[in-house]
Amino acid sequence: MQDTQTNPAGAASAALQVPNQRARSRSSRLDGWTLGILALAALFFSPMLAVLGIALDNSGDAWTHLASTVLGTYIGQTLLLIAGVGAGVLVIGVSTAWLVTLFEFRGRRVLQWALLLPLAMPSYIVAYAYTDLLEFAGPVQTGLRQLFGWHRPGDYWFPEIRSLGGAATFMSLVLYPYVYLLARAAFVEQSQNLWDAARGLGHDTWGCFVRVGLPLARPAIAVGVLLALMETLNDFGTVDYFAVQTLTVGVYRVWFGMNNTPAAAQLASMVLVLVLVMAALEHIARGRRRFQFSQSAPRRDPIACLHGARAMLAFLACATPVAFGFLVPAVLLGASAIGSEEAAVGVSTLGLAFNSIAVAGVAALVCLCGGLFLAYGARLSGTGFVRTATRLASIGYAVPGVVLAVGVLIPAAALDNLIDGFMRQYFGTATGLIFSGTLYALVFACTVRFLALSFGSVEAGLTKITPNMDAAARSLGHRPAGLLARIHFPLLRGSLMTGAMLVFVDAMKELPMTLILRPFNFNTLATHVYEYASYEAFEQAALPALAIVAAGLAPVISLSLGFAGSRRSSH
């Protein structure tokens, strides 16, 4: 199609062009969008910029030391961990999503929402619970020793729970729901017509999966895996507990042990580079393929009913992750909570829960607005530069929380002191700290950290809105804002809900940033759990830990209901 701006009747025909030609005909109004998006992206990227700024400082001979000693281990263990978790979440998430979408079997209705439950489990709590159960001194091995008359570790072999394999296994078990959620949504939305066509061409169910289902769901699956891996990279609590030496553990060691902040920031920057490389690899591997398909006939019912052994296998495949990712740790926590002398803590747990829910709720809403604005803007603008900027803005998810917190602290405190200095000089009054050390800083930090979740959800949702729909709406006279309100928002409602809920559940579990950035006397469930757990009194933290899980369950269940709803409404 020709550039319509050269046409004297450009104004009329501009409405008819397809979006990828729209870039050149953008009016000044769209430049306002672009500017706004770039400004917001810059704001969200500022903490990372602050960290990169520290990384430019001189770190002395720290790198000579690191390179000759532990750096190889840090990088190797990090890569192995993300490979393990990546494979784990991919296999569990995609296979379970496929089974519950495509097949009817006993238990499917419960499992299709129960599969989301591990999302509510903080991975460090799962680590505590399983280590207690499976370590040498735990009940399982003690029982085995008594049964077989073994005494010392050398008498028998048992998998070492505190290991890379242990970390990858248990992190996969709580992180797979990201992939499951997005993959399932993608499978549900796939057009029935495509399936019918594939079957007509002689493909069996497996063939349909490999040739049609998987390729079409690929963008969504990739987003899910990337989210899981970013969360793996930013984690300290779990890997530390499992005695795995990742780059993030290195960041802590260099910063708090060697008191070398620049070297710590440099290690943290390596993690960022790793994420960018992963995202770029996926992008390159996907190539220029864009998948757009008609919404005319979304998937209806499962295509096959399973019976007997096959139904049993399908049930087991879906029930196992739920059991190990949610039920077992929940029961272990419950058992600790019952035995704890600190039952009186129950009362104060309510107040803590209120704080947690307030921060998580506000963060979810802010993330939602930010994610919507950025993802929508990126789609609207279509230029590579803006797309890159929006992606960079959502990279905070991969940064270790404590590093990100300092990244937030630096610009916030600098701004506060700037305002304060100005006010003192010209008005003789001190304003003190307005942003840092308040809930502004905490909510902002949560937004920067969890933006990837809402941005990813919105972006995945936008891919199912074809450019043709935009074109149709524009041809009917809608401006971009109207397009968003009238066409995209209703179509995106499910994705927006998903994004907000994911942020909420994750923000409920957030610990390191809350610890540093919060105001005085402000505790959340997670900080309370940490207060006791860090004093090696985990059983006293079991009740609030359960409360984190319980508070996370509500949104997870409403997510599931949203699922069921989206399915019903497609009938």
Next chain:
Amino acid sequence: MAGRQLANRMLVSLAAIVGLSISVAGTAVADGEVNIYSYRQPFLIKPMLNAFTQQTGIKANVVFAPKGMIERLKREGRNSPADMILTVDIGRINDAVEAGVLQPVTSKKLAANIPSHDRDPSGLWYALTRRARVVYASRERVKPGDLSTYEALVDPKWKGRICIRSSQHSYNVALLASLVAHHGEAKAEEWARGLKANLARKPQGNDRAQVKAVFAGECDLTLGNTYYMGKMLTNEKQIAWAESVFLFFPNQDGRGAHMNISGAGVTRHAARKENAVKLLEFLSDDLAQKMYAEQNFEYPVKPGVPWSGLVESWGKFKADSIDMIKVAKNRPTAIRIFDRVGIP
């Protein structure tokens, strides 16, 4: 309509943020208060702080921020709301001193209550409690006569019998740093190599988890801070672990057992310095010192304050009297040694 809904939600969220921040912003400025950034768990210090409020009418506000606290103080600068920091481990006190976030304070009471080797000469920091890092050994499989010094833990007779927590933890770093201070880097590295050769498993878990491992038979001895013994003996589920081990204070014929402290300092930009000094004095005085000793099984710094009965039962011992700042300054060296030797 959907657009309006969206706009409404955005408004609600904004209102919520503003409301939340206003509701907590007010807490940081009042005069009859003192603001503390703490490395110590609030539930541990709360009884002392409550007693302080009762006595003086000054309310103590706490942020428990074990990681990044110094960075926060530095960045907040002269507007920092914190008046005081409470820390465990001499290393963190030294980090705060080196970052320049503390100010010197002196008072007759502090000088009288806290012995000179437990405080900074210029008054930048004061120790409030002391703890020893000692050997926990299996009653069943180790005889007290087998033990002597930290240095002797590298004897091949302990091969595969020692458990330790991560070398990343500040308590282990401080112990190795003290060996560097006493014997030099090369000797300390040799010691670390010997220790590694004797480990029963990859370093993991916390101090109590090591005792649990001894109890279960995974190893025969470990290193731990003394007060954990008291904590385990008063915890129903952990009594059995504690009863399976005995405490051994090493190097009693030489320099004495490795000591560490918990301490406090007044921040450089403290807006309520007077209140902070009052709190510091209160914490160094009989009542608070006794509470520390009773509740947390630590050793009080004020001479003459009785130890808890349980702590008393572990016996008097000789404590290493090395200048603790000297130990703290060797921490980066200690970490590098652990890295080179390959103890994670």
